[in-house]
Amino acid sequence: MCLAIPGKIQSIDYQYDGLVKVAKVLFGGIVKEASLDMVPHAVVGDYVLVHVGVALTVVDEEEAQKTFSYLSEIGELDELVESCQIDAPTPN
Amino acid sequence: MKFLSEYRNPELVEQYLNEIKKTVTRPWTIMEVCGGQTHSLVKNGLLNLLPKEVQMVHGPGCPVCVTPINLIDKAVYLAEEKGVILCSFGDMIRVPGSKRSLLESKARGADVRILYSPLEAVKLAQQNPDKEVVFFAVGFETTAPANALSVVQAKRLGLTNYSILASHVLVPPAIEAVMNDKTAPIQAFLAAGHVCAIMGIGQYYQLVDEYDIPIVVTGFEPLDLLQGILMTVKQLEAGKANLENQYSRIVKPEGNPEAIKVIEEVFEVTDREWRGIGTIPMSGWEVKSELSAFDANKKFSVDIVKVPECADCIAGLVLKGIKKPFECSQFGKNCTPEKPLGAPMVSSEGACAAYFHYAEYAA
Ligand code: SF4
Secondary structure, eight states: OOOOEEEEEEEEEEETTTTEEEEEEEETTEEEEEEOTTOTTOOTTOEEEEETTEEEEEOOTTGGGHHHHHHHHHHHHHHHHHHHHHHSOOOO | OTTTGGGGOHHHHHHHHHHHHHHOOSOEEEEEEEHHHHHHHHHTTHHHHSOTTEEEEEEEEOHHHHSOHHHHHHHHHHHTSTTEEEEEOHHHHHSOOSSOOHHHHHHTTOEEEEOSOHHHHHHHHHHOTTSEEEEEEEEOTTTHHHHHHHHHHHHHTTOSSEEEEEEEEOHHHHHHHHHHSTTOOOOEEEEEHHHHHHHOSHHHHHHHHHHTOOEEEEOSSHHHHHHHHHHHHHHHHHTOOOEEESOTTTOOTTOOHHHHHHHHHHEEEEEEEETTTEEEEEEEEEEOGGGGGGBHHHHSOOOOOOOOOOTTOOHHHHHTTSSOGGGSTTBTTTBOSSSOSSGGGTSTTSHHHHHHHTHHHHO
């Protein structure tokens, strides 16, 4: 029940005489309403994480790449450590 | 779907699995706290793909599962009162109380409605001024902003016929309860990413220090989980105990200040009974006393007798990671998702139901 999924903000409206800021959010082919009260700075085109009708955060697009680069980064790091070990002068 | 399907890329899944295999040299027991993560691990068959040294155990992080039976009985009682519309999330409606579930109440004529969001319940209250609308508000920190916001909206709209029956639970005290049970074999935790998206990660530093365990804040997709597990195993193998954040695209260290504000406006911390575990001090939220007009607990007097849990159900041991669902004598026999004996069999995020649905992966 804690399912929260990212979707793209298509449009932003106000409801209850301007009391509540609501977005239409696109998830794959489905559009659902989500309150933007928790992410007041979100704009059309942002990806927001939505849970039970409330947008909880804006997805950080830059950070989103980290999962894809993590393995090659630790790979390079391991190589670096190994090469340092080889280059280290042998103690007499 | 952007930010979703790419985290299911089979080639990267393979690469992460290889890296985990390369890294691990000894057996480790890691608990994922959140039921959503349990569901994803089981559904995607990851438990079978992980090297046998990495034992994942499933934590108490399914709010539906830990909602005490007497609160369900309370909800059933309210649903059967005249003029009440009782609403909640779909999972909650099916959980058996001591006499019946809300779904069974509905079949007997009670006005019980399954809603996607508590904000819909506020609309329902607005449209039905002659009815009392009660939202059975369960959840962890992730769901608290929505439940709190429903109260704030109802107040702003001047509604007097909306209230919530709150059964809110908190993750950090649950981690403490697991660690304080010396028989629980846990060596590290994957913390629930969406909980941290709200509350931030500050509270977890203390747990890392106090119990000397690695905690990695982790997302829900296969790659998220595998990266979280890899980061955890790397720490364990190196003898480290740090707090790390795998899920930085969603989780900021400070959490979401707007969400925290609305939670603090509506809720205060309280002791909370967890089904199968017992009372954990300061482990839940209840509606603040100044908002008691919106608190179904205060608004209605409910007189129900407290009943004990089914004696054969070992949900408490399952929720603490001490036993696996298939070690329960009732699993799949007297206890199935159609006829659950305990709550972990009801919700799709409960460990017992997850294992039952995907039994072929769980052997
Ligand atoms: S299988 Fe059923 S009876 Fe056994 S622990 Fe799980 S919910 Fe309880």
